[in-house]
Amino acid sequence: MNDYMLILASAALVSHLLLQQQPLSRLRLHVCGLASALSIALGVAGGQMLERLVVVPWQIQDLRLFLLLPWLGLLAWGVPQVLARLRPQWPTRHLALPLLGNALLLGLALQAAGDNATVLATSSTALVAGLGFWLALALFDDLHQRSQQAELPAALRGLPITLIGTGVMALAFSGFNGLFTQ
Incomplete structure (x- = not known):
């Protein structure tokens, strides 16, 4: 249940950040979804590799978060850049901030770092x-x-209805x- 809430709450907040920019095309939404899926898959797999190659041999478990944050920041910047080079017509501009604020990525990377699962199992879970x-x-x-089209009370418009x-x-x-x- 925690994984579902983590996915949905993160999607709600990222969606709220994206939907503030009007108008939002379906293409931009799907490009953001693809960029998020790629950064989650690469971030979790890379986080597990950092755990196995750096954290455990050097016994620096308390610094795990400080090693994951630069890796996830690099992915938040790099994945939109790679997508922009592969498909120049895709709207990848300003995707780094929603990817950087993705709590799901950090939560799954920390969870996978603590597990002793295989790389294939972790990668498939992340995908x-x-x-x-x-x-x-x-x-x-x-x-x-x-x-937007329904008649809602003013107190429920925006983020409250999204969280409901x-x-x-x-x-x-x-x-x-x-x-x-x-």
Whole structure:
């Protein structure tokens, strides 16, 4: 359940940051989703490699966060740059700030650093979390578009309705908990 809430709360906040810029095209939303999925997959895998190659041999577990933050900052800057070079027509401008503020990436990187899972298991988990984040961004964009057209009280417009939607989605996604373990 914590993973679902981490994904959804992070997607809600990143979505809120992105949706403040009007108008937001579907292409920009999907480019942000792709950039987030790539940075999550690379960040978690790189965080686990930092843990195994630097933190554990030098026994500096207390400095784990200070090693992960520059790595994640480099990814937040580098992934949009690489996407801009591969596809110049894609709107990758100003994507570094939402990627840098992605709490999901930091949380999953810290969680994976503490686990003793294989690199393949960690990478597949990170890839699925990145794809789930992309899906959550698309769902929040749909929620935002529908809430713009609905008659809502002034106190619920913007971030409050997004956070209420986050809670409802977390309840819906918690139904998937344990579905694939049987």
